[in-house]
Amino acid sequence: MAARTTYHHGDLKAALVAAAVAAARDGGEAAVGLNRLAAGLGVSASAAYRHFPEGLEDLLVAVGDVARRRLAERLASRISEVAPSRDAATDARRRFRASGRAYVEYVLEEPGLFQVANRHDRGRLPETDPFGVLEDCIADLVRAGVLEEVRRPDAATAAWAAVHGLAVLLTEGPLRRLPPERRERAVERTLDMVEAGL
Template identity: 45%
Template sequence: MSSSAPVRTTYHHGDLRNALIRAAAELAQAGGPSSVTIRAAARAAGVTPTAAYRHFAGHEELLEAARQHAVDLLSASMKAALDRLEPAEDPVERALCRLAAIGRGYFTFALAEPGLFRTAFTGRTGPLPPMADIEESSAFRTLIGAVDDLVDAGYLSEGRRPMAEFTAWAAVHGLAMLHLDGPLSTLPDEARDLALERTVEILSEGMGGPALPGPARARLRRVARGG
C-alpha cells in the first residue's frame, strides 16, 4: 500500500506514540472526534498503520489519548483565565471572580476549539472517579476549589454547598453547547459574551441569595424529581 506521506523509521522509544497523539489531536481540532482514526493519524505522522498499531491497540485507545489531550488544553484555558485575574481584597469578590474566570476560560475554549471541546467529552469518559483519585491539577478540582472558596468567604452556606459545582458546570457547558450545536450558533460575539455574563451573574447571585422556605424547597425538589 502506497502513501504520499514520507514514512519515518528512526523514532526513539516513545517518540512515535507522542507523534501519533499530536496527530490525533490535530485531527480532532480540525474535524472533531469522528475524524480520529489510526490510519489518519499514522498518515499525518508519516508512518504506516502497522507502526501505529504497535502503540495503540485500536481506534478507541488513540481517541482516548486525544480526549485526554483535549481535556488538558481545556484545563489550561481555565487556568489561564484565572491567572489573568487582578487581585481583590474582599474574599467574596475574589471567590466570585475566580468562579467567573473559570467559566470564561471554559466557554472561550469551547467556542475557539469546537473540535477539541467535543473530543474532550467523547469516548470512554465514564463516571467521575472518587474525589481522592481526581488530580489536584485537574479542571474539575479547580472548579471545586472555587466553590469551596465561596463557602470559606461566607457567601455560600454549608447547607447549600452539595452539588454546587455541578450546577456551575452544567450552566456554562450547556450554554457552550447551545452556541456550538444549538439555536444560539448565529449570535454575534457581543451577544455571546452577554449570555455568558448573565449566566455567571445569575448563578453567582443564586448561590448567595436567601434560601427558600422549607415547604417551598421540599415541593421544588419533588417537582425536580418528577414527583
C-alpha cells in the same frame, strides 16, 4: 517508499497523539483516523495499533485527555489573572466567574477538541481535570463566606452543567449564530444566574 520518510524515530505514541490532536482541532472526532494518521507519519497501521490496542477509541481517549488538560490550564490561567482586591468575597466571586468565562472561551476556540473531550473519557485524572479547578473555586466561595457549606454539595456540578450547556448551545446548537455582543451577554447572564443560584 517516500511516504515512510515522514517519521523516522522517537516516541510514536506521542507523535500519533499530537497528530490526532491537530486533526481534532480541525475537524472534531470525525477527522481522527488511526490508519490515516499512521500513514501520514509514514508508519504501518500495525505499528500504530501496538500503542493503541483498542484502536481508535484508545487514541480518542488520549486526545480527550489532552483537551481536558488544556481546558484545565485555561481555567487556572484566567483565574490567576484576577487582580486581588481587599475583599475576599469579591475576589472569590471574580475567580468563579473567570472560570466560567474561560470555559466558554475555550469551547468557542477549540470546538473539535471539546467534542472529543466530551465523548471520550475513561475517568477523571487530576492532571486533566477542569472539574477539579471548578471545585476549587466553589471551595474558595465557601471560605470567603459567599456560599454556605450546607449548599456546597453538588454546587460545582450545577455550575458546570449551566456553563457547559451554554457552551454546547453556542457551538453546536441554535445559539451558534449569535453575534459576538449577544454571545457575551448570554455568557454574563448565565454566570449571573449561576452565581445567584449558589
